[in-house]
Amino acid sequence: MHTLGLRPTSQQYLVHSAEQLCGLTLAEVAQTLQVNVPKNLRRNKGWIGQLLELALGASAGSKPEQDFPELGVELKTIPVNDQGKPLETTFVSVAPLTGISGLRWQDSNVRNKLSCVLWIPIIGERHVPPGERVIGPPLLWHPSSEEERLLQQDWEEIMELISLGHIQSITARHGQVLQLRPKAANSKALTEAIGAKGQPILTLPRGFYLKTNFTGTLLAKHFML
DNA sequence: CAATGATCATAC
DNA sequence: GTATGATCATTG
Numbered sequence: 001m002h003t004l005g006l007r008p009t010s011q012q013y014l015v016h017s018a019e020q021l022c023g024l025t026l027a028e029v030a031q032t033l034q035v036n037v038p039k040n041l042r043r044n045k046g047w048i049g050q051l052l053e054l055a056l057g058a059s060a061g062s063k064p065e066q067d068f069p070e071l072g073v074e075l076k077t078i079p080v081n082d083q084g085k086p087l088e089t090t091f092v093s094v095a096p097l098t099g100i101s102g103l104r105w106q107d108s109n110v111r112n113k114l115s116c117v118l119w120i121p122i123i124g125e126r127h128v129p130p131g132e133r134v135i136g137p138p139l140l141w142h143p144s145s146e147e148e149r150l151l152q153q154d155w156e157e158i159m160e161l162i163s164l165g166h167i168q169s170i171t172a173r174h175g176q177v178l179q180l181r182p183k184a185a186n187s188k189a190l191t192e193a194i195g196a197k198g199q200p201i202l203t204l205p206r207g208f209y210l211k212t213n214f215t216g217t218l219l220a221k222h223f224m225l
Numbered sequence: 226c227a228a229t230g231a232t233c234a235t236a237c
Numbered sequence: 238g239t240a241t242g243a244t245c246a247t248t249g
Contacts, residue, residue: 045233046242053242062236062241079244089228091243126244172229182230184238191238204231205239212228 004032007057011071011140017056018120018138026122027131029055037131047130049077052120066113073140074113078215080121080136084223087126090210094183097193097206100163105152108159110178110208114151117141121219139222147177147218154178155208165194167203177214183207 008014021029026048030037033054038044053060058067058075067075079087093109105111118140124133143151154175161170172179184205195201 041233041244043233045244046235048244049242050235060241062239064240077243088244094240179229182232183240184232185234186232187230189238 004029004055005057008068008071011073014056014068014071014073014118015138015140018118021052021055021120021135022137024135025131026051026133026135029135030131039129041130044130048079048122048133049075052077052135056118072116074117075120076117077120077122078219079126079133080123080219081125082123084121084136084216084219086212086215086219089179089181089212090215091183092178092208092210095158095162095180095206095208097162097167097191097203098200100159103159105155108155110151110155111148114143119215119219137223139219141218141222147214150177150214158208163194165196165198167193167206168196170206172209175211177211179209179211180206181209 003017003020008017027037030051033051035051035054038047041047053067053075056075059069066073076090078090081087093113096103118138120138121136122133123136154177158170158174158178158180161167170180172181174180182204187204189205190202191205192200193203
């Protein structure tokens with residue numbers, strides 16, 4: 001606990017810090033950092049992620065880069081039940097809807113963000129007050145070749161539909177492990193995209209999300225070792 | 226009751 | 238509006 005908030009200088013140090021947090025309630029961490037604990041997350045959906053960023057010394061702000069650029073690590077909290085099963089999908093990044101011709105998987109935001117992720121399971125069902133939820137064992141993850149193959153396959157299929165002007169027909173049912181869903185302040189938010197005839201249209205901003213079966217499997221592999 | 230579509234707070 | 242952090246709430 002004495003290292004709370006310090007910037008990690010290596011992946012090893014970062015993981016060590018995360019391991020020190022394992023078993024603590026969010027209320028305990030919040031108190032140490034002098035952060036107020038909300039009664040629920042309805043108006044504080046990003047509270048847990050921001051608390052862990054602060055606790056582990058991640059760079060704050062809204063910069064479009066990894067949480068630990070010098071370490072090449074992305075930090076993600078993931079709500080799970082007491083058996084380690086994810087309770088929600090995991091947001092990865094906003095999907096580019098224009099200027100995407102020639103964009104390859106290798107250069108995509110999704111691939112870059114998921115190349116190395118420090119997963120922090122947060123144990124507690126939706127009805128459990130945030131402060132009572134418990135930090136689980138961290139996992140520094142790199143996608144296996146099979147996992148990356150699945151991600152690339154879904155990404156390429158979805159991006160092709162977008163580039164062909166079919167974004168209006170894409171639902172969250174597309175993709176095995178990665179899905180495209182709205183990512184906006186509300187249904188009135190609009191952004192430019194490609195229409196069916198190649199013309200510019202306005203549509204809801206979308207984001208890529210990891211489906212729970214995918215994150216559930218990757219966490220399970222870790223916990224079974 | 227899980228999954229999809231919609232939404233909340235904040236910084237710039 | 239975009240990008241950060243995600244979960245809510247309605248639907249099937």
